[in-house]
Amino acid sequence: MRTVRAADIAPQTYRWSIEARNLTVKAGRHQAVNGLDLSLGIGVHGLLGANGAGKTTLMRCLATVIQPAGGELSLLGAEVSRGSRLRGIRRDLGYLPQAFGYYPRFTVREFVEYVAWLKETPAQDIPGAVQRAVERVGLEAKADAKMKSLSGGMLRRAGIAQAIVNDPAVLLLDEPTVGLDPEQRLDFRDLLRTLGVESCLLVSTHLVEDVAAACTDVVMIHEGRTAWTGTPEELAAAGADSAPGDSPTERGYATVLGRYREQAVR
Amino acid sequence: MTSLNRIIGIETRRSGVVPVALLVAVPAAALMIASTSYYDGRWLRLAVAVRTVLQLALPLVVGGGAWLGMREHRHHLGELLASTPRPRAGRIRPLAIGLAGLVAAAYLAGFAAGMPFVLGRAGYFPVATLSLTAVGALSLVAAGWLGLAAGRALPRLIVIPVLVVLTAGLTGIGPMLVHDSSFDVDSVPPALWLTPVWTFTVQDFETVTGRIGLLQTIALLGLAATGLLLASVGRRGIAPALVPAVAGLAGAALLLPATSGAALADDARALVPRCTDAGPSVCVIAVHDYQLDEITAPAQQVLTRLTVVPGAPTRAAETMMDDRSGLPVTGPADTISFTDAYATYRSDEGFSVAAFQQGLADQAFAPDCDVSTIEDDYYLGVAVVGAWLAGAGSLLEPHPDDNFGDRTVLIWGPDEIDQADRAIQALRALPEARQTALVGQVWTMTRTCRPEAMAALMALGKA
Amino acid sequence: MRWMTLYARSRQVPRSLFVALASVALACLLWAVFSDDPTVSDRLMTTSVMLGAAVLGLTLGTVDEELNRPAAHHWPRRRALHLLLALGVLVALALATRLGPAHFEPFPVVLRNVVGLLGLTALGAVVLGPDLSWLGAAVWTLIGVLPFSGPSPDVLTQAATWTVQTSGTTAATVCAAVLAVAGATAYTFYGCPERAA
Incomplete structure (x- = not known):
């Protein structure tokens, strides 16, 4: 059984799990994130945007992999640019990178355990945390199989298992649904909903229907800036009938993006 | 600490540490079994033989360490690792510990492969055997950690064979070529004692001075520390990480003997005679007492037949070889002298009793x-x-x-x-x-x- | 020609060529500085040739064999050509040493070692993949250059340390020839494994 840690019941001293003000992040020499504002709390947040909109760069910055070039970023109430608190923030962070790297000869359980250790999970909590993470992504049957023997979908689930093993307060999943079959995606949406009950979950995707089905709200970015925020229902409602798309949410996405582009030009 | 132990277990089993160790242990054991005549019955020679095999093992461990050091890069784990709190130094620790443990074990496996040919036969155990072996194992640990650091710093596959060849050249082949072009041990620069690969000729009755063990330990500890630090730190930590290696090598250089030959000394305890209890007295030096059983009967046969001669010798005893004549140094008139029987009277089939008896006759x-x-x-x-x-x-x-x-x-x-x-x-x-x-x-x-x-x-x- | 350039670059051939050249050049330079003998020690020569074969071995495969395989090329012929070119490079480098003060000679020994070690590397590429293709050649060479290895009347020893036997030692020549034929055949027809180690 999971033990309750002091940190779990300590009162939260910050308003937003993720808070960015005028954030700029460089990808190489290019300003991939350019003056972005963001305030995210508990819940499932969908990060939408075209390819090249800066989603992955933003995710990498939120995961503390790259430093912001300017602006302010606070994670769990701590200023990210001050390196001293980075270690503490990272203990409560879960991250599934877009290009998920893994050791092919590790078993799923070993890999998840390894990541738990990297996240400095207390020794006595590790076995339970690993088992729970593997169960939550439905990989119990494959827990002792080598990572290299997994199919694409199972590999994604193993990637999510490693991201949630420390019960992160901020969970960042970059393109988690790539390689999942339709049934797996339905299961995955259920998983997102349960994870979003107690943590701030940011899911980057370009698949609009995932967002509509599982997210509590939507952040749309375009050329490194926040283009729109709101709930999936608001997004669906915003859709003009004339806009391209096969569902209300898709039409909403096209409409909102089109409107933002027009404003940006002006 | 239990979680670190578990991670060490996982890393050691899954990361390729085991193949690296096997790559050392298997050829080392095979080479030891193929060259028993060099060391059989003698502990110090066994230890020296394994140290010679380091010429193969050291480069392979440096290469293996580099291969392991490239692991995070090869499997694209950098992104994920950068988001975790455990610092780089902590992250490398389980792999470094596992690698050190297994390459040291592989070294000992090489030693163990030769043990059946010594254990129970040798009656004299020089303590230097232990220090020679410890230094050999330590050298593989240092090699592994330096390789780990190199692989992390330069994660390019082409680096590995280059490192293997450079290590072989620097620690083994180079010194060997220097030896080949020298006339005697004292014309070899003493700096060659810095390499853990054994490149010198050592007589059975000699031992390596404690000073050599000490200076090699200091140099290797410095190199090992630098290897581990380099593997642990980022770019900014490179200069301080080099300090232990520089200090270790400098300290070792200060301890180098004035001449190469001064590093070897006669071992008084190896030279103590060991003699038969019954019959005409046959003696060997302590380090050769494994030969006594086999040579006693042929020597006593010669001595017994000789008793018919007035004033003939009544004892046979091993002595040193005279460097100029190549003959045994003669002792008292009642003693036939001979040199290392197994080494001197050897044919393709091993010790030759006939040649030994003829040798005694020649000497008498x-x-x-x-x-x-x-x-x-x-x-x-x-x-x-x-x-x-x-x-x-x-x-x-x-x-x-x-x-x-x-x-x-x-x-x-x-x-x-x-x-x-x-x-x-x-x-x-x-x-x-x-x-x-x-x-x-x-x-x-x-x-x-x-x-x-x-x-x-x-x-x-x-x- | 353009295809050749792309092929060479995709396999990082220039880098390997540079290291092979540097390996031979460094061996000759060190020998010329420290010895008066015009013939480079067989141990140094063999080790240097081994490094050349090793780095050329890295070019025997690509990062993604699965991606390459279905491409409509005549791969066996291409692979055989690749090996032949590698052989040509190493032989040319060995011959080029004769222009300097330190030579790789006698030629039959150099050729035997080049052919044998390259064959062993090709065999390594088939079994272990290109990344570690050089491992067997490295281990065998390092055994050959150990202080107690050398010319020997014993056939088993001659084969085990074939890289340092004198020219005309049958067992050593046979050993090198077998490695060369086995390596070239296996690599030409099978190429590198799809999932590299």
Whole structure:
């Protein structure tokens, strides 16, 4: 059984799990994130945007992999640019990178355990945390199989298992649904909903229907800036009938993006 | 700490540490089993042999370490790792510990492969065996960690074979080429003692001074620390990480002996005689007491036959070899001297009893006067006496096979062998009293330098 | 020609060529500085040739064999050509040493070692993949250059340390020839494994 840690019941001293003000992040020499504002709390947040909109760069910055070039970023109430608190923030962070790297000869359980250790999970909590993470992504049957023997979908689930093993307060999943079959995606949406009950979950995707089905709200970015925020229902409602798309949410996405582009030009 | 232990277990099993260790252990063990004649019965030589095999093991461990050091890069784990709180130094620790443990174990496996040929046979255990082995294992740990650091810093596959060859050149092949071009041990620069690969010639009765063990330990500890630090720190930590290696090498350089030869010293305890309890006394030096069982009977046979000669030697004892003549250093008049029996009297099949007995005869009948006045017949005569002493019906060593590359050098021509064999048979056909009288004459001749007695002996073969 | 350039670059051939050249050049330079003998020590020569074969071995495969395989090329012929070119490079480098003060000679020994080690590397590429293709050649060479290895009348020893036997030692020549034929055949027809180690 999971033990309750002091940190779990300590009162939260910050308003937003993720808070960015005028954030700029460089990808190489290019300003991939350019003056972005963001305030995210508990819940499932969908990060939408075209390819090249800066989603992955933003995710990498939120995961503390790259430093912001300017602006302010606070994670769990701590200023990210001050390196001293980075270690503490990272203990409560879960991250599934877009290009998920893994050791092919590790078993799923070993890999998840390894990541738990990297996240400095207390020794006595590790076995339970690993088992729970593997169960939550439905990989119990494959827990002792080598990572290299997994199919694409199972590999994604193993990637999510490693991201949630420390019960992160901020969970960042970059393109988690790539390689999942339709049934797996339905299961995955259920998983997102349960994870979003107690943590701030940011899911980057370009698949609009995932967002509509599982997210509590939507952040749309375009050329490194926040283009729109709101709930999936608001997004669906915003859709003009004339806009391209096969569902209300898709039409909403096209409409909102089109409107933002027009404003940006002006 | 339990979680670190578990991670060490996982990393060690899954990361490729085991294949790296096997890559060292298997060839090392095979080489040890293929070269037993170099060390059998002798602990120090066993330890030295494994240190020689380091010339193969060190480069492979550096390469293996580099391969492991590239692991995060090869499997694209950098992104995920950068988001975790555990610092780089902590992250590398389980792999570094696992690698160190297994390569040290692989070194010991090489030692263990040679142990059956020493254990239970050697009666003398020089303590330097332990320090030589410890330093060898430590050198593999340092090699592994330096490799780990190199692989992390330069995660390009081409780096690995280059590192392997550079390490081999620097620690083994280079020093070996320096040795090849030197006339004696003291013309070799003492700096060659810095490499953990054993490149020097060591006699059985010698030992390596504690100073060498100390300076090598200091250098290797410095290198190991630098390897681990370099593997742990980011770009900014490189300069301070180099400090232990520089300090270690500098400290080791200060401890280097003035000449290479000064690093080796006679081991007084290895030279203590060990003698048989029963029968005519046969003695070897302590480090060779594994030979005593096998050489006692042939030596006693020769000594027993010799008792018929007035004033003949009653003991046989191992001594050192005279560097100029290549013959044993002679001892008191009652003692036949011989050098390391297994090394001196060796044929393709191993120790040659016949050659040993002939050697004792040669030594007992060594002329006590200017050798240049002695005729060629003299040596053939001694060969006849040797066969008689050993109770053999023909020459003990018609084809002494001194292998010079692929040539076999024959001492006697076919006519001489014939003549000698006839002389032996004629001698043995004589009445016992006549046999001892003739041999006694030959013995007296060697003391007084009169060649007629030998002529009488050889005349037996001509008649 | 353009295809050749792309092929060479995709396999990082220039880098390997540079290291092979540097390996031979460094061996000759060190020998010329420290010895008066014009013939480079066989141990140094063999080790340097081994490094050349090793780095050329890295070019025997690509990062993604699965991606390459279905491409409509005549791979066996291409692979055989690749090996032949590698052989040509190493032989040319060995011959080029004769222009300097330190030579790789005698030629039959150099050729035997080049052919044998390259064959062993090709065999390694088939069994272990290109990344570690050089491993067997490295281990065998390092055994050959150990202080107690050398010319020997024993056939087993001659084969085990074939890289340092004198020219005309049958067992050593046979050993090198077998490695060369086995390596070239296996690599030409099978190429590298799809999932590299």
